[in-house]
């Protein structure tokens with residue numbers, strides 16, 4: 001059994017985890033590991049599904065309401081005997097039998113999570129409660145994809161997991177960042193009160209193929225704009241920073257966290273830090289040197305700086321990102337060119 005609370009903090013559960021299904025200890029039955037991925041039709045979720053499906057001992061069930069995700073992201077698995085896709089909203093209970101739950105369901109791009117903020121809060125709070133209820137009933141281990149946004153507009157830099165954050169509780173981003181903070185609280189309360197095996201990843205900005213072209217996040221915006229020869233829209237002042245992790249590195253980190261002994265929270269992200277102006281210059285240089293860069297208005301409460309301290313991920317998960325931004329952007333460009341039907345010129 002995993003040593004819960006072995007992450008160097010004082011959150012150890014006082015209770016043993018609920019008993020897993022008898023299938024886990026069956027001697028003769030060749031049971032597969034049944035893994036639920038909520039939000040599995042989305043960007044990170046679909047890459048996670050690809051990786052989990054590589055293991056022939058895994059059965060993967062995706063539950064998604066397709067708000068920002070798409071069946072298209074999973075088309076290669078539809079009809080596969082070890083794969084199942086359920087149209088399901090996590091704000092409703094789900095009664096299935098599983099061994100692990102990767103709980104990703106939640107819109108992640110600011111324009112989508114602000115579109116219906118009350119629904120975003122329900123997804124984070126009621127959705128996480130429902131998935132914890134499922135984990136408790138069947139004795140499953142559950143991993144939550146939390147976010148660097150729990151640090152708000154951080155006053156310490158880089159951010160390590162001991163930082164409690166600087167978050168506006170009543171702002172337009174609060175449905176997401178406060179929603180994720182409550183989701184983390186629920187995870188630890190279920191762990192302490194009911195002995196549930198939990199894992200919390202604090203994900204920093206992630207990019208890669210399959211992001212929605214009109215997703216609104218900065219990397220997808222800049223790449224689509226550069227390919228379409230439209231001006232790259234840097235939101236003022238342009239000196240705000242982010243740290244960008246390529247999606248295959250992210251998926252590797254999430255699986256290591258799930259399989260390891262540490263509850264987290266653990267930052268998973270790439271510490272390479274860029275201003276938005278630097279990002280625009282890099283995209284311009286790599287994809288379309290002729291494109292214009294323009295400054296546009298920003299949105300309220302935009303964090304001014306963000307960079308993960310990944311000491312804990314290195315020490316506890318033996319994980320660090322491998323793909324640099326300059327190597328990841330062209331991989332994403334290929335995917336965007338295919339979907340936008342704009343081939344490279346030469």
Ligand SMILES: NC(=O)c1ccc[n+]([C@@H]2O[C@H](COP(=O)([O-])OP(=O)(O)OC[C@H]3O[C@@H](n4cnc5c(N)ncnc54)[C@H](O)[C@@H]3O)[C@@H](O)[C@H]2O)c1
Pocket residue numbers: 038039040041042043044045063064065066067068069070088089090091103104105106107108109123127145146147148202203204205206207
């Ligand atoms: N991509 C990032 O940079 C980033 C950073 C930090 C945290 N995260 C977290 O990682 C997870 C995945 O992010 P992503 O970038 O793949 O986003 P995404 O929007 O591509 O994927 C989210 C998926 O969740 C589904 N979904 C949304 N609400 C749902 C609901 N109520 N019921 C069922 N399904 C629902 C969507 O349809 C979509 O398929 C999210 O929890 C997000 O908060 C992502």
Ligand SMILES: O=c1ccn([C@@H]2O[C@H](COP(=O)(O)OP(=O)(O)O[C@H]3OC[C@@H](O)[C@H](O)[C@H]3O)[C@@H](O)[C@H]2O)c(=O)[nH]1
Pocket residue numbers: 108109110147148149203204205206216217218219221222233234235236240242276298299302303
């Ligand atoms: O076209 C654009 C879009 C965005 N930006 C800027 O780029 C920066 C990053 O913005 P994004 O919308 O990509 O993402 P944010 O970092 O604000 O939020 C993200 O953080 C981590 C996750 O939880 C989510 O994926 C998302 O909330 C911001 O400073 C924003 O002002 C631009 O300069 N131009």
